[in-house]
Amino acid sequence: MFHIYCPYCEEHREEEEFHAKGQAHIARPPAPDDCSDREWGEFLYFRDNPRGLHHELWVHAAGCRKFFNITRDTQTYEIRETYKIGDQPAVSTNPDQ
């Protein structure tokens, strides 16, 4: 069971109050009509899905209902940080950094 710190509520709450929404920081192409099929398909469907550190989008569905980000290890399940939408992660998923 995760205990997740919501950066808006500024409290730890139980996993069941939250929903995971997949990979974070996926920018919508500014001009969808100009995208190739490949670019649009990559945006819609293709994901990093790493075994290890992952920046992901969550929503505090049964709480403040705000979206925020988590950096989490998908193998150990350790939550390294949570941060607000629009902020950048402090923990890098790139092991070289």
Next chain:
Amino acid sequence: MQKYSGFGLLKHALSHHENWQRVWRNPTPRTHYDVIIIGGGGHGLATAYYLAKEHGITNVAVIEKGYLGGGNTARNTTIVRSNYLWDEAAHLYEHALKLWEGLSQDLNYNVMFSQRGVLNLGHTLQDMRDIQRRVNANRLNGIDGEVLDAKQVQEIVPIMDCSANRRYPVMGASWQPRGGVARHDAVAWGFARAADRLGVDLIQQCEVVDIQVEDGAATAVVTKQHGTIKAGRIGCVVAGNSSVLAQMAGFRLPLESHPLQALVSEPIKPVLDTVVMSNHVHGYISQADKGDLVIGAGIDGYNGYGQRGSYPTIEHTVQAIVELFPIFSRVRMNRQWGGIVDTCPDACPIISDTPVENLFFNCGWGTGGFKATPGSGHVFAATLAKGEAHELAKPFSMYRFYDGALIDEHGAAGVAH
């Protein structure tokens, strides 16, 4: 290889069963294979078997990081059926079901395939309309199916609470009599033994850590335990780890890996002789020959490679089961575990060439690939042998996520199974 038979059993009894042959060899890998299959689950082993049997390609290795069948193959709830909505998926799963029907004979190994029928329950008017549509589509595709009302369902499963005043009343079901269950690890062992007999090397405890790509073509796998092994073609069949392997070769897949869990009860006397699944309240249950109730849960919403499931998910599932079967409220659960399933956006698999030449992927089966094991191996073997997709596999190219030709099976695959 020793052929298994009733007579053989008798003969071995005379020597106190001490002279049985090893079921497969434990070879040291060669330096080069025509085809390397990464992943020794049911799908990988079936692929190797059909490569040897149907295409005469026997210089083949299956490379498995753990033990054969130790992935999702031996972690699943073993439901087999083919009542999918769309033609492409229906044909693929029905191809598999036909192979299941002769599999024990073909492999000379009892996979305990038991066609005890599968019920998919409907609890709302919309459920029933969807069921009607799906059963009609199935019948047009030559797949057996019937729409049952609540009374008929009650006759098949007397212990289920089908009363009209439940929170989610059972209004009816689809019924596929040819569906059922099979013994999962026997499927892995049966394919392994039959592939080994045809000359396939099964290399266990050997983890692929890199895929070598030269001029856009895959040439070898790098393993932790046995160094570099060259290959003419590589077939990657690693379920929840597919994205990890794709990353080694330098591309991404439209997949997310999620934990999916199951649990079994203590053994009890026979009470349930069919398979019951419900999309709406989300649960599925059958009873193993040993007597355990086999119950499957949903996936955890987050990505995970932890091979364990979350507590709220299992609680939700058990609630649904007890609502349907109040008689099970006092049954004690014995074991619980998780597998990592590779979910695809349209709930259909990927059987495909990739941006890297000579490298093929068979993945994305997500929560429901056990039922496809023989069919998946059969079409993937043809794909690897010829270097181009088998007719039934063509619609399942990874490039459908670029051109938009998705095969949306979220209805037929709505419950994780």
